[in-house]
Amino acid sequence: MTAKEDIFDRLGRSAFRSRFRLGQKERAYAEAKVRDTIAAHARDFIAARLAPAHPRNDGRQTPMRGHPVFVAQHATACCCRSCLEKWHLIPPGRALSPDEQAQIVDLLMCWIDRQMTVDPRSHS
Secondary structure (H helix, E strand, O other), X not given: OOHHHHHHHHHHOOOOHHHOOOOHHHHHHHHHOOHHHHHHHXXXXXXXXXXXXXXXXXXXXXXXXXXXXXXXXXXXXXXXXXXXXXXXXXXXXXXXXXXXXXXXXXXXXXXXXXXXXXXXXXXX
């Protein structure tokens, strides 16, 4: 099992994490944008809101909806430094490396890709 498969397996067993789905607004946004644009947004959000050693408003910096990346961050436990520590074993109090940021963006985009292949009517 790859590291990515392992984290998706563990997240899938969490009642809280597994309830996240792209809503109509986020799905429409993802459908209207090129995937590379959403990935660029993910890189920007992670760099600004999660990568610093002590992010501003840590624990409250990621909205629950409004952008596919925000929903993905909550679904994958990449929303704040305490979730990163609990789920991904990335300690708080130090800046994320470029490699760690890239791995988080990859995980977010994988989650979004999976969501975009699911029929939204199956979760009504």
